[in-house]
Amino acid sequence: MSFLGGPELVHEVIEKIRVIRDRLRKAQSGKKSYDDVRRRDREFDVHNWVYLKISPIKGVVRFVEKEKLSLRFVGPYEILRRVGKVAFELYFPNDLALVHPVFHVSMLKKCIGDPSTIVPLEGFEVKENLVYEEVPVEMLDRQVKKLRNKDVSSVKVFWRNHLVKGTT
Known part of the structure; x- marks a missing residue:
């Protein structure tokens, strides 16, 4: 009694697996080259000053306007230490004690200039999920x-x- 597909079926399956692997490798390579062109490596040192990205939310009314939907940064805050390869711990004042102080490098933007000359916003409340109310x-x-x-x-x-x- 012989096997239903025989060795031909085994060779056909092996060939299809090879084609699938080649296509996956090609797709991954294309995605990697696309991402590498647009990626900027951000490097921060301890005691640098950075801005923190947060998202604005509106109460009842949402206006569709580019300026309202653009990225928002608060700060500057000082970097206390590096946590792992891509995370940093920030020093927060007491009013932001509820916010976890460790952030991924993508959430930070370098502060250029003297941070002591920047006036903090009064009455600006950032919630735990990094949003604030307009x-x-x-x-x-x-x-x-x-x-x-x-x-x-x-x-x-x-x-x-x-x-x-x-x-x-």
Whole structure:
């Protein structure tokens, strides 16, 4: 009694496995070369000053505007020590005691200049998951535009922790 596929089936399976491995190797190589072109190695030393990336969240209303959705950094904070190859421990003031002080290098941005000249933001509360709440301070302007059969009202709002150009 002979095997159903015989040696031909075994050779066919081995050939298909070789083709799959070659295609996986090619895909991984392409992804690696794509990432290597765009990757910037960030190196920090102990006692350097860095900014920490956080994400803004809005209460009820979300405005779709590029400036509001851009990356936000707070700080600067001093690096206390290196933890592993790509993580650093930061020194936080007492108001950020709830935030874990160890961050991946991708969450940090080098502070260029003298950090003692930077004025800290008052009333700026960062939560444990590195988000902060946007709070409207003042309504600067109100308009009502007439369309064909409806009125569309728009309000210009000045947000806390933003410059005047950051109004929406």
